[in-house]
Amino acid sequence: MLSLSADITESDVNLQMVNGDYSATVGDVAYATALMKFAEALAGRDETDLASARAALLEEAGANVLVDAAGVAANFQRMVRIADSTGIPLDERNAALADSAIKELGLSRFDSARNTPPGGLKRKLMRLIARPMAIRMLRKLS
Amino acid sequence: MHCFQYDNSPYPIRGGLASAHKVYWQALARPGTWFSGAERVAIAAEVRNAVNCPLCAERKMALSPNSVDGEHLCGTLLTPIAVNAVHRVITDQSRITQAFIDESVAQGLSEEQYVELVGIAVTVFSIDEFNRALGLPLEPLPEPEAGEPTCYRPTLAHRGTGFVSMLPANGAVGEEADLWKLDRTANVLRALTLVPNAVREWMAVGDEQYLSMKGMGQFTDFPDRALNRMQIELVAGRVSSYNECFY
Numbered sequence: 001m002l003s004l005s006a007d008i009t010e011s012d013v014n015l016q017m018v019n020g021d022y023s024a025t026v027g028d029v030a031y032a033t034a035l036m037k038f039a040e041a042l043a044g045r046d047e048t049d050l051a052s053a054r055a056a057l058l059e060e061a062g063a064n065v066l067v068d069a070a071g072v073a074a075n076f077q078r079m080v081r082i083a084d085s086t087g088i089p090l091d092e093r094n095a096a097l098a099d100s101a102i103k104e105l106g107l108s109r110f111d112s113a114r115n116t117p118p119g120g121l122k123r124k125l126m127r128l129i130a131r132p133m134a135i136r137m138l139r140k141l142s
Numbered sequence: 143m144h145c146f147q148y149d150n151s152p153y154p155i156r157g158g159l160a161s162a163h164k165v166y167w168q169a170l171a172r173p174g175t176w177f178s179g180a181e182r183v184a185i186a187a188e189v190r191n192a193v194n195c196p197l198c199a200e201r202k203m204a205l206s207p208n209s210v211d212g213e214h215l216c217g218t219l220l221t222p223i224a225v226n227a228v229h230r231v232i233t234d235q236s237r238i239t240q241a242f243i244d245e246s247v248a249q250g251l252s253e254e255q256y257v258e259l260v261g262i263a264v265t266v267f268s269i270d271e272f273n274r275a276l277g278l279p280l281e282p283l284p285e286p287e288a289g290e291p292t293c294y295r296p297t298l299a300h301r302g303t304g305f306v307s308m309l310p311a312n313g314a315v316g317e318e319a320d321l322w323k324l325d326r327t328a329n330v331l332r333a334l335t336l337v338p339n340a341v342r343e344w345m346a347v348g349d350e351q352y353l354s355m356k357g358m359g360q361f362t363d364f365p366d367r368a369l370n371r372m373q374i375e376l377v378a379g380r381v382s383s384y385n386e387c388f389y
Contacts, residue, residue: 064368078268
Protein backbone atom coordinates (compact mmCIF):
# COMPACT_ATOMS: atom_id res chain seq x y z
CA MET A 1 0.00 0.00 0.00
CA LEU A 2 2.97 2.31 0.54
CA SER A 3 4.07 1.65 -3.02
CA LEU A 4 0.56 2.30 -4.32
CA SER A 5 0.19 5.50 -2.27
CA ALA A 6 3.53 6.75 -3.60
CA ASP A 7 2.58 5.99 -7.20
CA ILE A 8 -0.84 7.60 -6.89
CA THR A 9 0.53 10.78 -5.33
CA GLU A 10 3.62 10.71 -7.59
CA SER A 11 5.86 10.86 -4.52
CA ASP A 12 9.49 9.93 -4.09
CA VAL A 13 9.52 6.89 -1.78
CA ASN A 14 12.11 4.17 -1.32
CA LEU A 15 10.26 1.01 -0.27
CA GLN A 16 13.29 -0.33 1.61
CA MET A 17 12.05 1.72 4.58
CA VAL A 18 9.62 -1.14 5.15
CA ASN A 19 12.59 -3.45 5.70
CA GLY A 20 14.15 -1.04 8.19
CA ASP A 21 16.73 0.56 5.91
CA TYR A 22 17.32 4.03 7.36
CA SER A 23 19.29 5.15 4.34
CA ALA A 24 16.00 4.89 2.41
CA THR A 25 14.25 7.61 4.39
CA VAL A 26 15.39 10.39 2.06
CA GLY A 27 12.23 11.24 0.13
CA ASP A 28 8.72 12.54 0.46
CA VAL A 29 7.56 10.80 3.65
CA ALA A 30 7.74 13.35 6.45
CA TYR A 31 9.16 12.13 9.79
CA ALA A 32 10.02 8.81 8.13
CA THR A 33 12.93 7.93 10.41
CA ALA A 34 11.04 8.72 13.60
CA LEU A 35 7.96 6.81 12.39
CA MET A 36 10.05 3.77 11.47
CA LYS A 37 11.82 3.73 14.84
CA PHE A 38 8.52 4.03 16.68
CA ALA A 39 6.94 1.18 14.70
CA GLU A 40 9.97 -1.06 15.23
CA ALA A 41 10.16 -0.30 18.93
CA LEU A 42 6.53 -1.25 19.46
CA ALA A 43 6.81 -4.49 17.51
CA GLY A 44 10.16 -5.29 19.12
CA ARG A 45 8.75 -4.97 22.65
CA ASP A 46 11.81 -3.26 24.12
CA GLU A 47 10.35 -0.71 26.53
CA THR A 48 13.52 1.39 26.66
CA ASP A 49 13.63 1.65 22.86
CA LEU A 50 9.91 2.40 22.81
CA ALA A 51 10.19 5.23 25.34
CA SER A 52 13.06 6.73 23.37
CA ALA A 53 11.25 6.39 20.00
CA ARG A 54 8.08 7.86 21.49
CA ALA A 55 9.93 10.89 22.85
CA ALA A 56 11.72 11.43 19.52
CA LEU A 57 8.50 11.25 17.47
CA LEU A 58 6.71 13.56 19.89
CA GLU A 59 9.48 16.12 19.73
CA GLU A 60 9.83 15.98 15.96
CA ALA A 61 6.20 15.63 14.84
CA GLY A 62 3.94 16.50 17.78
CA ALA A 63 1.34 14.75 19.88
CA ASN A 64 -1.30 14.25 17.18
CA VAL A 65 1.14 12.42 14.91
CA LEU A 66 2.31 10.30 17.84
CA VAL A 67 -1.24 9.26 18.75
CA ASP A 68 -2.18 8.42 15.17
CA ALA A 69 1.06 6.48 14.67
CA ALA A 70 0.29 4.52 17.86
CA GLY A 71 -3.13 3.67 16.45
CA VAL A 72 -1.78 2.44 13.12
CA ALA A 73 1.05 0.44 14.70
CA ALA A 74 -1.35 -1.16 17.19
CA ASN A 75 -3.77 -1.95 14.37
CA PHE A 76 -1.11 -3.83 12.44
CA GLN A 77 -0.05 -5.75 15.51
CA ARG A 78 -3.57 -7.15 15.14
CA MET A 79 -3.73 -7.54 11.35
CA VAL A 80 -0.57 -9.63 11.03
CA ARG A 81 -1.95 -11.98 13.65
CA ILE A 82 -5.31 -12.36 11.90
CA ALA A 83 -3.54 -13.19 8.65
CA ASP A 84 -1.06 -15.65 10.14
CA SER A 85 -3.48 -17.32 12.58
CA THR A 86 -5.85 -18.17 9.75
CA GLY A 87 -3.27 -18.90 7.04
CA ILE A 88 -4.91 -16.70 4.44
CA PRO A 89 -3.13 -16.28 1.12
CA LEU A 90 -2.61 -12.88 -0.45
CA ASP A 91 -5.63 -12.10 -2.61
CA GLU A 92 -4.95 -12.77 -6.28
CA ARG A 93 -5.86 -9.22 -7.29
CA ASN A 94 -3.75 -7.66 -4.52
CA ALA A 95 -0.89 -10.05 -5.26
CA ALA A 96 -0.83 -8.74 -8.81
CA LEU A 97 -0.79 -5.15 -7.57
CA ALA A 98 1.91 -5.92 -4.99
CA ASP A 99 4.05 -8.28 -7.05
CA SER A 100 6.86 -5.83 -7.74
CA ALA A 101 6.96 -4.64 -4.11
CA ILE A 102 7.09 -8.27 -2.90
CA LYS A 103 10.12 -8.89 -5.12
CA GLU A 104 11.82 -5.58 -4.28
CA LEU A 105 11.46 -6.17 -0.54
CA GLY A 106 12.16 -9.92 -0.65
CA LEU A 107 9.00 -10.66 1.33
CA SER A 108 8.93 -14.27 0.15
CA ARG A 109 11.61 -14.96 2.78
CA PHE A 110 8.94 -14.91 5.51
CA ASP A 111 7.50 -18.22 6.76
CA SER A 112 3.97 -17.00 6.14
CA ALA A 113 4.71 -16.64 2.41
CA ARG A 114 4.05 -20.37 2.22
CA ASN A 115 0.32 -19.59 2.51
CA THR A 116 0.34 -17.82 -0.86
CA PRO A 117 0.99 -19.97 -3.91
CA PRO A 118 3.47 -18.53 -6.40
CA GLY A 119 1.82 -16.48 -9.13
CA GLY A 120 1.66 -17.71 -12.66
CA LEU A 121 1.03 -16.14 -16.02
CA LYS A 122 -2.38 -14.86 -14.92
CA ARG A 123 -0.81 -12.80 -12.12
CA LYS A 124 1.88 -11.45 -14.43
CA LEU A 125 -0.76 -10.34 -16.91
CA MET A 126 -2.86 -8.82 -14.13
CA ARG A 127 0.19 -6.95 -12.86
CA LEU A 128 0.83 -5.48 -16.29
CA ILE A 129 -2.78 -4.47 -16.78
CA ALA A 130 -4.33 -4.00 -13.34
CA ARG A 131 -1.72 -1.91 -11.58
CA PRO A 132 -1.55 0.96 -14.10
CA MET A 133 -5.34 0.93 -14.35
CA ALA A 134 -5.76 0.98 -10.57
CA ILE A 135 -3.28 3.82 -10.19
CA ARG A 136 -5.04 5.92 -12.84
CA MET A 137 -8.44 5.28 -11.26
CA LEU A 138 -7.32 5.92 -7.66
CA ARG A 139 -5.43 9.04 -8.72
CA LYS A 140 -8.65 10.43 -10.15
CA LEU A 141 -10.58 9.49 -7.01
CA SER A 142 -7.97 11.05 -4.73
CA MET B 143 -19.09 1.17 31.70
CA HIS B 144 -16.46 3.62 32.91
CA CYS B 145 -13.35 2.89 30.89
CA PHE B 146 -10.92 4.35 28.36
CA GLN B 147 -11.37 7.86 29.68
CA TYR B 148 -7.74 8.66 28.87
CA ASP B 149 -8.00 11.48 31.43
CA ASN B 150 -4.40 11.04 32.53
CA SER B 151 -2.98 10.77 29.03
CA PRO B 152 -0.30 13.38 28.37
CA TYR B 153 -1.46 13.37 24.72
CA PRO B 154 -4.91 14.25 23.36
CA ILE B 155 -6.59 10.99 22.28
CA ARG B 156 -9.10 11.31 19.45
CA GLY B 157 -12.65 10.77 20.70
CA GLY B 158 -13.25 8.10 18.06
CA LEU B 159 -10.37 5.99 19.39
CA ALA B 160 -11.53 6.17 22.99
CA SER B 161 -15.09 5.39 21.94
CA ALA B 162 -14.11 2.39 19.77
CA HIS B 163 -12.01 0.92 22.57
CA LYS B 164 -14.83 1.41 25.07
CA VAL B 165 -17.44 -0.18 22.80
CA TYR B 166 -15.15 -3.18 22.30
CA TRP B 167 -14.64 -3.58 26.07
CA GLN B 168 -18.42 -3.67 26.50
CA ALA B 169 -18.74 -6.36 23.83
CA LEU B 170 -15.85 -8.32 25.35
CA ALA B 171 -17.69 -8.65 28.65
CA ARG B 172 -20.89 -10.00 27.08
CA PRO B 173 -21.52 -13.63 26.11
CA GLY B 174 -20.19 -14.16 22.59
CA THR B 175 -20.90 -16.65 19.85
CA TRP B 176 -19.12 -19.71 21.27
CA PHE B 177 -17.77 -18.45 24.62
CA SER B 178 -19.42 -17.03 27.74
CA GLY B 179 -18.57 -13.54 28.94
CA ALA B 180 -16.31 -15.02 31.62
CA GLU B 181 -14.45 -17.10 29.03
CA ARG B 182 -14.06 -14.10 26.71
CA VAL B 183 -12.57 -12.02 29.50
CA ALA B 184 -10.33 -14.97 30.43
CA ILE B 185 -9.06 -15.05 26.83
CA ALA B 186 -8.25 -11.34 27.17
CA ALA B 187 -6.35 -12.08 30.39
CA GLU B 188 -4.33 -14.74 28.54
CA VAL B 189 -3.26 -12.11 26.01
CA ARG B 190 -1.60 -10.27 28.88
CA ASN B 191 -0.16 -13.45 30.38
CA ALA B 192 1.28 -14.46 26.99
CA VAL B 193 3.58 -11.45 26.67
CA ASN B 194 5.19 -12.35 30.00
CA CYS B 195 5.11 -16.14 29.61
CA PRO B 196 8.55 -17.80 30.04
CA LEU B 197 7.45 -20.88 28.07
CA CYS B 198 6.39 -18.71 25.12
CA ALA B 199 9.72 -16.86 25.22
CA GLU B 200 11.61 -20.15 25.16
CA ARG B 201 9.46 -21.54 22.35
CA LYS B 202 9.89 -18.38 20.30
CA MET B 203 13.66 -18.91 20.35
CA ALA B 204 13.46 -22.63 19.53
CA LEU B 205 13.87 -23.98 16.02
CA SER B 206 10.44 -25.56 16.41
CA PRO B 207 7.89 -24.46 19.03
CA ASN B 208 6.87 -28.10 19.43
CA SER B 209 10.34 -29.00 20.68
CA VAL B 210 9.85 -27.19 24.00
CA ASP B 211 7.52 -28.60 26.66
CA GLY B 212 6.32 -26.87 29.79
CA GLU B 213 3.47 -24.93 31.30
CA HIS B 214 2.24 -21.52 30.28
CA LEU B 215 1.91 -18.62 32.68
CA CYS B 216 -1.87 -18.66 32.75
CA GLY B 217 -5.15 -18.43 34.62
CA THR B 218 -7.40 -21.31 35.53
CA LEU B 219 -10.68 -20.84 33.65
CA LEU B 220 -9.68 -21.84 30.11
CA THR B 221 -8.63 -25.28 28.94
CA PRO B 222 -4.88 -25.80 28.35
CA ILE B 223 -5.50 -26.08 24.60
CA ALA B 224 -7.30 -22.71 24.53
CA VAL B 225 -4.53 -21.13 26.59
CA ASN B 226 -1.94 -22.55 24.21
CA ALA B 227 -3.82 -21.14 21.20
CA VAL B 228 -4.05 -17.62 22.67
CA HIS B 229 -0.37 -17.63 23.63
CA ARG B 230 0.68 -18.83 20.16
CA VAL B 231 -1.44 -16.20 18.40
CA ILE B 232 0.15 -13.45 20.47
CA THR B 233 3.77 -14.57 20.67
CA ASP B 234 4.53 -16.82 17.69
CA GLN B 235 1.80 -16.36 15.11
CA SER B 236 3.96 -16.72 12.03
CA ARG B 237 4.55 -20.41 12.83
CA ILE B 238 0.86 -21.33 13.16
CA THR B 239 0.06 -24.07 10.67
CA GLN B 240 -2.96 -26.07 9.57
CA ALA B 241 -1.59 -28.94 11.68
CA PHE B 242 -1.55 -26.75 14.80
CA ILE B 243 -5.23 -25.88 14.34
CA ASP B 244 -6.24 -29.44 13.44
CA GLU B 245 -4.49 -30.69 16.57
CA SER B 246 -6.24 -28.06 18.70
CA VAL B 247 -9.59 -29.13 17.24
CA ALA B 248 -8.79 -32.79 17.87
CA GLN B 249 -8.13 -31.91 21.51
CA GLY B 250 -11.49 -30.23 21.99
CA LEU B 251 -11.23 -26.62 20.84
CA SER B 252 -13.77 -26.35 18.03
CA GLU B 253 -12.92 -24.53 14.81
CA GLU B 254 -15.59 -21.94 15.67
CA GLN B 255 -14.10 -21.45 19.13
CA TYR B 256 -10.62 -21.08 17.64
CA VAL B 257 -11.87 -18.31 15.35
CA GLU B 258 -13.66 -16.44 18.14
CA LEU B 259 -10.57 -16.86 20.34
CA VAL B 260 -8.35 -15.37 17.63
CA GLY B 261 -10.76 -12.45 17.23
CA ILE B 262 -10.72 -11.67 20.94
CA ALA B 263 -6.97 -12.17 21.32
CA VAL B 264 -5.98 -9.91 18.45
CA THR B 265 -8.48 -7.15 19.21
CA VAL B 266 -7.58 -6.99 22.89
CA PHE B 267 -3.91 -7.09 21.92
CA SER B 268 -4.30 -4.17 19.51
CA ILE B 269 -6.00 -2.07 22.19
CA ASP B 270 -3.34 -2.96 24.76
CA GLU B 271 -0.64 -2.17 22.19
CA PHE B 272 -2.14 1.26 21.59
CA ASN B 273 -1.85 2.05 25.29
CA ARG B 274 1.65 0.58 25.49
CA ALA B 275 2.74 2.58 22.45
CA LEU B 276 1.82 5.76 24.29
CA GLY B 277 3.24 4.64 27.65
CA LEU B 278 -0.24 4.49 29.17
CA PRO B 279 -1.29 1.83 31.69
CA LEU B 280 -3.39 -1.04 30.36
CA GLU B 281 -7.12 -0.72 30.91
CA PRO B 282 -8.45 -3.06 33.63
CA LEU B 283 -10.38 -5.94 32.06
CA PRO B 284 -14.18 -5.66 32.27
CA GLU B 285 -16.39 -7.65 34.64
CA PRO B 286 -17.98 -10.45 32.61
CA GLU B 287 -21.73 -10.45 32.10
CA ALA B 288 -23.89 -13.53 32.61
CA GLY B 289 -25.64 -15.31 29.75
CA GLU B 290 -25.21 -17.98 27.12
CA PRO B 291 -23.30 -17.83 23.82
CA THR B 292 -25.47 -17.75 20.69
CA CYS B 293 -23.68 -20.62 18.88
CA TYR B 294 -24.46 -18.92 15.55
CA ARG B 295 -22.65 -20.33 12.51
CA PRO B 296 -23.11 -18.71 9.10
CA THR B 297 -24.45 -21.32 6.70
CA LEU B 298 -22.25 -20.27 3.78
CA ALA B 299 -18.95 -20.66 5.69
CA HIS B 300 -16.80 -23.44 4.34
CA ARG B 301 -13.20 -24.63 4.04
CA GLY B 302 -11.12 -23.75 1.01
CA THR B 303 -9.10 -20.64 1.88
CA GLY B 304 -6.54 -20.63 4.66
CA PHE B 305 -6.70 -22.84 7.76
CA VAL B 306 -10.32 -22.32 8.86
CA SER B 307 -13.80 -22.15 7.38
CA MET B 308 -14.84 -18.71 6.18
CA LEU B 309 -17.44 -17.01 4.03
CA PRO B 310 -16.74 -16.90 0.32
CA ALA B 311 -15.98 -13.51 -1.24
CA ASN B 312 -19.58 -13.30 -2.44
CA GLY B 313 -20.93 -14.53 0.88
CA ALA B 314 -21.80 -11.25 2.58
CA VAL B 315 -25.53 -11.82 2.23
CA GLY B 316 -28.47 -12.30 4.61
CA GLU B 317 -27.40 -11.87 8.23
CA GLU B 318 -23.87 -11.11 7.03
CA ALA B 319 -24.83 -8.48 4.43
CA ASP B 320 -23.27 -5.72 6.53
CA LEU B 321 -19.76 -7.23 6.46
CA TRP B 322 -18.85 -5.89 3.01
CA LYS B 323 -20.77 -4.37 0.14
CA LEU B 324 -19.59 -5.97 -3.10
CA ASP B 325 -19.40 -9.59 -4.17
CA ARG B 326 -15.65 -9.53 -3.59
CA THR B 327 -13.41 -8.59 -0.67
CA ALA B 328 -9.92 -9.07 0.76
CA ASN B 329 -9.09 -12.38 2.41
CA VAL B 330 -8.19 -10.61 5.64
CA LEU B 331 -11.80 -9.48 5.94
CA ARG B 332 -13.00 -13.01 5.27
CA ALA B 333 -10.53 -14.61 7.69
CA LEU B 334 -12.70 -14.59 10.84
CA THR B 335 -16.14 -14.70 9.19
CA LEU B 336 -16.91 -18.11 10.69
CA VAL B 337 -17.78 -15.89 13.68
CA PRO B 338 -19.23 -12.77 12.04
CA ASN B 339 -19.28 -10.76 15.26
CA ALA B 340 -15.52 -11.24 15.58
CA VAL B 341 -15.16 -9.41 12.26
CA ARG B 342 -17.58 -6.65 13.24
CA GLU B 343 -15.72 -6.14 16.50
CA TRP B 344 -12.20 -5.88 15.07
CA MET B 345 -13.34 -3.75 12.15
CA ALA B 346 -14.92 -1.16 14.46
CA VAL B 347 -11.60 -0.81 16.28
CA GLY B 348 -9.67 -0.82 13.00
CA ASP B 349 -11.81 2.00 11.58
CA GLU B 350 -10.37 4.28 14.26
CA GLN B 351 -6.87 2.90 14.73
CA TYR B 352 -6.23 2.69 10.98
CA LEU B 353 -8.82 3.54 8.33
CA SER B 354 -12.44 2.74 7.53
CA MET B 355 -13.25 0.79 4.37
CA LYS B 356 -14.12 4.10 2.71
CA GLY B 357 -10.89 5.69 3.91
CA MET B 358 -8.86 2.83 2.45
CA GLY B 359 -9.79 4.02 -1.02
CA GLN B 360 -8.29 7.43 -0.33
CA PHE B 361 -4.59 8.01 -0.89
CA THR B 362 -3.84 11.56 0.15
CA ASP B 363 -4.67 13.36 3.40
CA PHE B 364 -7.47 12.75 5.91
CA PRO B 365 -9.22 15.64 7.63
CA ASP B 366 -9.36 13.91 10.99
CA ARG B 367 -5.86 12.36 10.97
CA ALA B 368 -2.43 13.83 11.58
CA LEU B 369 -0.74 11.30 9.26
CA ASN B 370 -1.09 11.24 5.48
CA ARG B 371 -1.56 7.95 3.66
CA MET B 372 2.14 7.36 2.96
CA GLN B 373 3.02 7.89 6.61
CA ILE B 374 0.21 5.54 7.65
CA GLU B 375 1.41 2.86 5.24
CA LEU B 376 5.03 3.27 6.31
CA VAL B 377 4.09 2.51 9.93
CA ALA B 378 1.80 -0.33 8.81
CA GLY B 379 4.45 -1.82 6.55
CA ARG B 380 7.25 -1.57 9.10
CA VAL B 381 5.18 -3.29 11.82
CA SER B 382 4.14 -6.02 9.38
CA SER B 383 7.68 -6.55 8.13
CA TYR B 384 9.07 -6.65 11.68
CA ASN B 385 6.49 -9.35 12.44
CA GLU B 386 7.56 -11.20 9.26
CA CYS B 387 4.05 -11.06 7.85
CA PHE B 388 3.84 -11.77 4.13
CA TYR B 389 0.19 -10.79 3.83
